[in-house]
Amino acid sequence: MIIPITKMHGLGNSYIFVNTFEFDLEENILSNLAIDIANKDIGIGSDGLILIHPTENADVGMRIFNKDGSEGKTCGNGLRCVAKYAYEHNMVKDKIFKIETKSGNVTAEVHGRRKLIEEVTVDMGEPHLNRSAIPMLGEDKEDVINELFAIDNVELGITAVSMGNPHAIFFVDDITKAPLKELGPIISKDARFPEEINVEFIEVLNEKELNFRVWERGSGITQACGTGACAAVVAGILNNKIEKNKEVTVHLSGGDLMITWDADNRVWMRGEAVTTIVGQFYW
Ligand SMILES: N[C@H](CCC[C@H](N)C(=O)O)C(=O)O
Numbered sequence: 001m002i003i004p005i006t007k008m009h010g011l012g013n014s015y016i017f018v019n020t021f022e023f024d025l026e027e028n029i030l031s032n033l034a035i036d037i038a039n040k041d042i043g044i045g046s047d048g049l050i051l052i053h054p055t056e057n058a059d060v061g062m063r064i065f066n067k068d069g070s071e072g073k074t075c076g077n078g079l080r081c082v083a084k085y086a087y088e089h090n091m092v093k094d095k096i097f098k099i100e101t102k103s104g105n106v107t108a109e110v111h112g113r114r115k116l117i118e119e120v121t122v123d124m125g126e127p128h129l130n131r132s133a134i135p136m137l138g139e140d141k142e143d144v145i146n147e148l149f150a151i152d153n154v155e156l157g158i159t160a161v162s163m164g165n166p167h168a169i170f171f172v173d174d175i176t177k178a179p180l181k182e183l184g185p186i187i188s189k190d191a192r193f194p195e196e197i198n199v200e201f202i203e204v205l206n207e208k209e210l211n212f213r214v215w216e217r218g219s220g221i222t223q224a225c226g227t228g229a230c231a232a233v234v235a236g237i238l239n240n241k242i243e244k245n246k247e248v249t250v251h252l253s254g255g256d257l258m259i260t261w262d263a264d265n266r267v268w269m270r271g272e273a274v275t276t277i278v279g280q281f282y283w
Pocket residue numbers: 013066071072073074075076077078165166198216217218219222224225226227228
């Protein structure tokens with residue numbers, strides 16, 4: 001099979017994009033295709049596969065598959081890249097349009113001159129905090145905000161936030177000492193998370209600035225995670241460490257995202273979207 005592809009990234013969180021408006025893919029090959037295409041030795045190398053697909057519910061649809069072949073429900077960096085691709089390929093006519101994800105529709109706005117888009121803003125919608133929405137085992141009676149979380153003989157304070165995909169947020173005093181490699185994979189697959197979870201460690205620098213590192217469900221350590229950055233800002237505000245309704249700079253390994261949790265309970269993400277390869281994948 002010769003598959004037309006575009007490799008894109010947001011702050012180094014890279015995916016291989018297939019436009020299924022033009023090249024359709026059978027459902028039963030998607031997981032294995034994601035594993036192979038993301039593999040740096042036998043494939044192109046990325047954090048996963050993203051399909052840009054036709055839908056009745058929005059201007060375009062996005063599906064994301066992690067490096068291990070599992071399907072995620074949404075992807076912040078991926079959404080910015082899909083928005084850039086759709087506008088530059090004349091799949092939408094306006095600069096503001098809707099993108100469908102497995103967790104519902106979001107609204108994207110592309111910024112740039114003529115057909116070169118370098119930055120995108122996405123209204124990521126409302127965060128979800130109750131346990132059943134994460135999902136995380138336990139009674140739904142209260143949200144998970146700095147709750148004691150014992151793991152591997154360590155006691156941490158967990159704040160759990162869903163941005164349409166699950167995030168476990170832990171605050172540390174020094175991001176360079178965050179136990180990402182040691183605890184990321186263990187927490188991500190802990191039985192308390194029936195659908196596993198993305199794991200983020202956050203160092204709050206001041207009320208408008210965070211350092212951020214992530215172990216992604218299904219992909220491991222990535223350079224950036226857009227939904228994770230949104231979840232981190234929500235968690236910081238819930239823990240009274242940062243200010244609501246202000247633009248917060250999140251410093252990820254691959255660069256900065258600007259995140260706002262506004263007075264209408266909506267989370268906004270602004271950042272780059274970059275195309276690096278256009279080509280064909282022989283599979
Ligand atoms: N990198 C993505 C998140 C992928 C989430 C995926 N790992 C999952 O939820 O399974 C982002 O920029 O939001």
